[in-house]
Amino acid sequence: MISPDQLRRYLAYDPETGVLFWRARTPDMMPSGCHVQTAAWNSRFADTPAGTGLKGYVRISICGQGYAAHRAAWALHYGEWPDGHIDHIDGDPANNRIANLRTATNSENQRNTKISRANSTGFTGVYFQKSKNKYRAEISAGGKRLYLGIFARLEDAVAARAEAERRHGYSKLHGLDADDRELLAGLLEELGHEVEHDRGVAS
Incomplete structure (x- = not known):
């Protein structure tokens, strides 16, 4: 892995x-160290966006070494490579604005993921179990998959999952797609402003 100072030679x-x-x-x-190849490369790539998309994330290759764009962004901005995971606060892996990046443990990072496309119920951690014709609820916490129970009604399984999310400190944006995350974030921000306004009036 190259140093952040070396990284700055290649990327802005x-x-x-x-x-x-x-x-x-x-x-x-x-x-190759060839001047002609250097000129050709600069003519084609210099000052253009770096990286290619891979499962929503941006990856960059430098001298045969691959780097995640969000980790490179962190290193360029702060002058050091992050020790642990970098979490995208809004859940969008392509949004590498520095305000959207934060260090996180693996568990914290997993708590801020959106729902899997393979989930047919539409609720993260709640699955329809065909063999029993019921709904199973589970959650990941502390590096383990925790079983929350099996329920005849979908709403009961969803409620069990929601309670577990609160108990284990999951993000309010967990399981939402990008559009829903943006909408909820806006509503929460508006609500926060209203609360602050009410406090000011009350005081």
């Missing part, structure tokens, strides 16, 4: 947009 980062850009290269940064 805009913390407001979250986009990383390729910097113009010098011959010593090219495998």
